[in-house]
Amino acid sequence: MAIACASLTLTTGAGLADEPPRQPESFAAFLSLVEADSLTENDGAIRGGDRSERVVESARSAAGAIESAAEKLTLADVVASLYRSYPEIAQAREISAIAAGDRLSAFGAYDTKFQAHSLSEPTGFYENYRNGLGVARQLWWGGYLSAGYRIGRGYFQPWYKERSTDEGGEGKLTWIQPLLRGRALDAERVAVFQATLAQQAAQPQLLLQILQSSGDAVNAYWDWVASGATLQAQRELLNLAEVRAKQIQVGVEAGKYKRVDLIFNQQLIAERRADALKAEQKFRASSIKLGLYLRNESGDPLIPDDGWLPMRFPQIQSNLQVNLQDELAGAFSRRPEPEILMLDLQSVHWDRRLACNDMLPTLDFYSQGSQDIGPAATKDDDKGEFELIIGVQSEVPIQRRKARGKIQSTSAKMRQINQKLRLVRDKIATEIAVANNRLTLAEQVVQQRQTAFRSALDTLTRYRIGFEQGYIDLIYLNLLETKANETEIKLVEAQQDWFIALSQLQQALGLDPLEQAMIVGSLPESEMIGPGNVPEIKIENPQEIEDDFGN
Secondary structure, rough: OOOOOOOOOOOOOOOOOOOOOOOOHHHHHHHHOOHHHHHHHHHOOOOOOOHHHHHOOOOOOOOOOOOOOOOOOOOOHHHHHHHHHOOHHHHEEEEEEEEHHHHHHHHHOOOOOEEEEEEOOOOOOOOEEEEEEEEEOOOOOOEEEEEEEEEEEEEEOHHHHOOOOOOOOOEEEEEEEEOOOOOOOOOOHHHHHHHHHHHHHHHHHHHHHHHHHHHHHHHHHHHHHHHHHHHHHHHHHHHHHHHHHHHHHHHHHHHHHHHHHHHHHHHHHHHHHHHHHHHHHHHHHHHHHOOOOOOOOOEEEEEOOHOOOOOOOOOOOOOOOOHHHHHHHHHHHHOHHHHHHHHHHHHHHHHEEEEEEOOOOOEEEEEEEEEOOOOOOOOOOOOOOEEEEEEEEEEOOOOOHHHHHHHHHHHHHHHHHHHHHHHHHHHHHHHHHHHEEEEEEEHHHHHHHHHHHHHHHHHHHHHHHHHHHHOOOOHHHHHHHHHHHHHHHHHHHHHHHHHHHHHHHHHHOOOHHHHHHHHHHHOOOOOOOEEOOOOOOOOOOOHHHHHHHHH
């Protein structure tokens, strides 16, 4: 099965990680405890966009594979758990809710406002009482509309005669409409537009966090697998010395070996046991780190059980080639960073358009109509006729420095974002090229490490026979065993580097991490030699040993 990095096909899945019983027999047993509704409750947390829907569907597919899950922890298990419960991704999901709240708040500028007043002057020569109520709201096209009713009773100062009404009160309607500044655009509409852009940016910000967090999780997983394989290699090396100790003990008693060989082998056992403990220390640390991404149904870190460790790496796929020119355009459309910057650019552009609108003079059309009803309240009877006021109001700052300064700053910000966008595109292209180069050469490194380890095993087998036949001493054999062990560990590290390189390439291309993890999990187990799969080298012709060590 060949992996085409930019167009991987989903084949199999694995379950999500949850809290295991106290003594889990396998990861499959642990997965069987997960209920489907635990995923359903979290589906709503991934909001907006087709890609988020694919994320949920992928997680559901992983949950659907619980019954047939293998006993080993797969990469898909870790990434699926990450999607569901990782705090940084949960934080990123809340960006959408925050942006939705900000957008709703921005529309608050157009709320209909209820207004009321009740004012009294019960003492003094001019005793009067005024009451009123009405509604008013800002209009979308920059205008202002209000309607109300008021009634004034008592004696009013001559200079406040307008406060008086007829016995039935007065109804009033006011409409103000900008003709220049504030007509095409105003601060309230810009706030709504920018809040909408912020809501649209929530989705790519979530995807960016998923890519970053999943990249860390993948690295932690392969570090756990590699450290487990390294621990196995160190234990195998220790086992060689422990088995040989019994042979040397018998040989010393039979006079075949010197006692110093037994003492030196005991030294080797102690040193190799210390190396195995150091390897176990690293393995335990990698398990704890992996638990940061592998979480139970309560969202708490779950340290993987030793029994969940895969025995070997998946099979490495040969000759994975990426056409950089063809994949670059697709990566630009999939990666969230360019989209985030484009939305940021649009937001600043709205600020610039508002500043350009502020360069215009204020010229507002004003109209007001009012009508008193009921008997006249005063002997002058000057309130009964319908009153209409129409006209224009104008204002303009002569220097207009605020608007000019805003245009200057927003123009510079737009140029700045364009440069950021250019750099992001260059970085994406560079990341793809670097990851592709690393993956290509990593495969060759694995091949050479495998050849070196196979040759080391052949050499070690010959020298071990030579030691048993007395041709070489234990010191030289120890050097060869240590060298073979180092070669074996380097082969493990080479395989780890290949899978990390594959993950980096997938991330650089902006591919869905869960889909890619499930495909990697579907690969067959590698048959490559290494820890847990060290072949027994047989020398068919004993004469070869004579030829190698004879005089």
